[in-house]
Amino acid sequence: MAAALSLAACVPPNAAVGDAKEIQPRVEHDANRRADTKAGLVGSGDIATDRLVLDALDTGGIATAYASVESVNDTTQTAQSAVLDMVARAVDVVVVSGLAVTDETAQSWDEVLGQAREAGIPVALLNPQQPPADETLYAVSWKVNDRAADATPIDEALMTIVRDDPHERELMVTTNLEQ
Numbered sequence: 219m220a221a222a223l224s225l226a227a228c229v230p231p232n233a234a235v236g237d238a239k240e241i242q243p244r245v246e247h248d249a250n251r252r253a254d255t256k257a258g259l260v261g262s263g264d265i266a267t268d269r270l271v272l273d274a275l276d277t278g279g280i281a282t283a284y285a286s287v288e289s290v291n292d293t294t295q296t297a298q299s300a301v302l303d304m305v306a307r308a309v310d311v312v313v314v315s316g317l318a319v320t321d322e323t324a325q326s327w328d329e330v331l332g333q334a335r336e337a338g339i340p341v342a343l344l345n346p347q348q349p350p351a352d353e354t355l356y357a358v359s360w361k362v363n364d365r366a367a368d369a370t371p372i373d374e375a376l377m378t379i380v381r382d383d384p385h386e387r388e389l390m391v392t393t394n395l396e397q
Contacts, residue, residue: 252278252279252280252373252377253279255280255281255310255311255376255377255380256281256282256283256307256308256309256310257275257280257281257282257283257309257310257311257312257313257376258282258283258284258285258300258301258303258304258307258309258311258312258313259271259272259275259282259283259284259285259313259315259344260285260287260297260300260301260304260312260313260314260315261284261285261286261287261288261315261316262287262315262316262344262345263287263288263293263316264315264316264345265286265288267315267344267345267362268284268286268315270362270364270393271313271315271344271362271372271393272284273393274371274372274373274392274393274394274395275372275373275376277373277395278371278372278373278374278376278395279373280373280376280377283304283307283309285297285300285303285304287300294323294326294327297314297317298326298327298330301314301330301331301333301334301341302330302333304334304339305333305334305337305339308337308339309339310339310340310380311339311340311341311342311376311379311380312334312339312340312341312342313341313342313343313344313360313376314341314342314343314344314346314356315344315345316344316345316346316347317343317346317347317348317349317350318346318347318348319348319349319350319351320348324350324351327350327355328350328352328355331350331352331355331356332355334355335354335355340356340357340379340380340382341355341356341357342356342357342358342359342360342375342376342379343356343358343359343360344360344362344391345360345361345362346359353387357379357385358375358379358385358386358387358388358389359387359388359389360372360375360388360389360390360391361388361389361390361391362390362391362392362393363390363391363392364392364393364394366390366392368390369390369391369392370389370390370391370392371391371392371394371395372391372392372393372395373395375389375391
């Protein structure tokens, strides 16, 4: 019971975990150093984009566990299982690439992302095709644009979420860290 109460304290009311909006967090988080940060990337069918993200996070000094959904029979079930695995690993942030919630998968996605939320783990959506209707289930929606000079480096965007610093709800990011 005490464990459930401590996790519930990590869940902000009416907001996603990691979505500080315009205020500074009231509680200082432990995972403020890149070297200590563990990210989980749930891949999309676009392995080339997944590789760019993994390389950028590695270059940025962020350890990342990766779950591919390429060449599987049921990409939704595989991706959902991967999110649950990342929650069990207690990563600092879960990045879900190419999420496409449909009427048929909405309830199961809400349950899976809800488990990350209840665990106090922020979720970032990367190039989502259709995000969940419940915006408290994810902290940010990122669109990769490696040509935009004003795009935020993805490693910096990720650390903003981990630190629960104020940020835009939708953000253009780049995997080109040399901009």
